[in-house]
Amino acid sequence: MACILQISRTMFLKTGYILKLAPLLAVMAFLPVSCGVLHPRILEGHVAASPTSEGYVPLGKVEEVRYNGSVPGPTSRRMIVYLPEGYDESNARYPVVYLLHGARGHETVWIRKGRMLQITDSLFRNGLAVPAIVVMPNMNQYDDDRDFADSRPKKAFESILEVDGTAEWAFTRDIVATVDSLYRTIPDREHRAIAGMSIGARQSITLAANEPDNFGYVAAFSTYMPVKGRNHRFREFYRGFNQRLDAQFLMQPPKGYYLFNGKIDRYSIGAEAFHRHLEKKGYPHTWVVTPGGHDWPNWSDYYTRVMQLFFK
DSSP states (O other): OOOOOOOTTEEEETTEEEEEOHHHHHHHTTSOTTOOOSSTHHHHSSTTTGGGTTSOOOSSEEEEEEEEOSSSSOOEEEEEEEEOTTGGGOOOOBOEEEEEOOTTOOTTHHHHTTOHHHHHHHHHHTTSSOOOEEEEEOOSOOTTOOOSSSSOSSOHHHHTTOSSOHHHHHIIIIIIHHHHHHSOBOOSGGGEEEEEETHHHHHHHHHHHHOTTTOSEEEEESOOOOOTTSSHHHHHHHHHHHHHHHHHHHHSOOSEEEEEEETTOTTHHHHHHHHHHHHHHTOOOEEEEESSOSSHHHHHHHHHHHHTTTTO
16 A cells, blocks of 8 residues: 655745644554655654654644755755744744754754653643743754864864854854744844753853853753863863853853753763852852753753743
């Protein structure tokens, strides 16, 4: 048996295209194994499968967005966008949370391992958090793509160690600008948050320091922060980063700055050193230590907590 499943809400745009997944979720579970599909990439990837992998259908909508990166030559990047329940039924504008993965993750890992859909649906439905659009970009090299920022042959999380701000500039130009152009966002720093875990936590910190006019809220979960003095790249990183961090807190202080860490986290030394640095400088921030280590139970807990603090 062969069949073609039409996707009625596919949009083609200058920045890329969006695959509207919500209409597929209920249907895909009943497709025969041999069924042909018009857009097979949806079935090949994790995007369509992840929200239903545990039998959970989200209240909000989940969409995969493909967009062109700003690297030399043609590149296609991808991100997952969660739209809160009721988005299509209103004309309201929403704040945006950019949620980053770790070194071995990608754009679907917060859905697959972090229970992001269940947590977010529950928080919004029960009025515990301000309804927001949540964006989960792929921050790694994949397929034929080069580095996230430019043609440097290394992964994006490594380019964040550079002090020229190129990766941060590309993030705001490519991802933030694309999201603002496609969705009803509130496009200012007071309504934009960035959060992440492990390497993604460090990316959140450095992105916000380099682009303080774009991110008003910052949250770092189990930050993998290089220990100062370990090698020349880390020393160079801190020379450039500390200048930007000072400018951020003195000129455009964050509305909320949250650091979470587990007591037995194997990377605690760097995270604690960063907390002490902020404390010594007198920069306002919230430091939370919980049981546990560098793991998903903690990251899901931290996400749940910080979503209740953003935009309030």
